[in-house]
């Protein structure tokens with residue numbers, strides 16, 4: 618701490634990078650979460666889950682883990698801190714709306730949370746500071762609960778039949794409990810496995826993620842994709858059966874359905890057997 622950054626490397630970083638010569642002001646550890654804050658209000662958050670670890674070395678000292686497992690390198694004069702195998706590596710600004718004092722610390726980890734902590738996550742979701750935010754945005758916010766990534770977000774919302782565009786203010790307390798419990802169950806079931814499986818109804822194991830243009834295993838409608846949120850991360854959902862708390866604004870225009878403007882792609886979509894059937898019917 619108190620030393621200027623001389624090198625920063627994080628190949629899979631999600632968020633802005635700290636600038637050279639910025640000084641580390643604060644390092645905080647909550648269980649498997651580590652937060653490093655620089656003096657320009659940038660915060661690096663890593664979550665170690667089962668496999669990750671931080672090591673501190675003298676410059677030039679040999680690392681005790683393979684370079685391929687490196688996720689973050691933070692170098693200051695004389696010292697280098699290396700994070701290995703952390704599943705979550707992200708940065709954000711302290712003055713983000715989610716960092717305001719009323720909202721406080723990161724939420725409990727859904728992979729290890731007790732019953733009481735799951736209940737706390739549900740409350741954090743229901744009392745989300747921005748009530749106009751969509752459930753899709755709030756689920757990714759680690760201040761509600763830690764552990765939900767982009768893939769699981771889509772899968773959790775499908776499992777709960779929740780519209781990803783549902784504003785948080787429309788959720789009932791039981792909806793919050795339901796979605797948090799579903800999220801926790803799904804994450805725990807996948808903790809040890811390499812391939813993510815959230816449903817046995819679809820070959821490949823994922824219900825909607827990466828399946829745009831394909832048929833929903835539950836209702837037969839066509840899975841859609843859209844980029845949402847400030848980081849424009851891809852979200853997949855089924856407009857046919859994820860109707861819970863869907864906002865009033867029309868979601869199913871033809872323009873919505875033809876995501877790919879290329880004529881060949883549009884023709885391909887129109888020719889899908891279930892699309893033909895629904896157009897004819």
Ligand SMILES: [Zn+2]
Nearest residue numbers: 833836855858
């Ligand atoms: Zn469906």
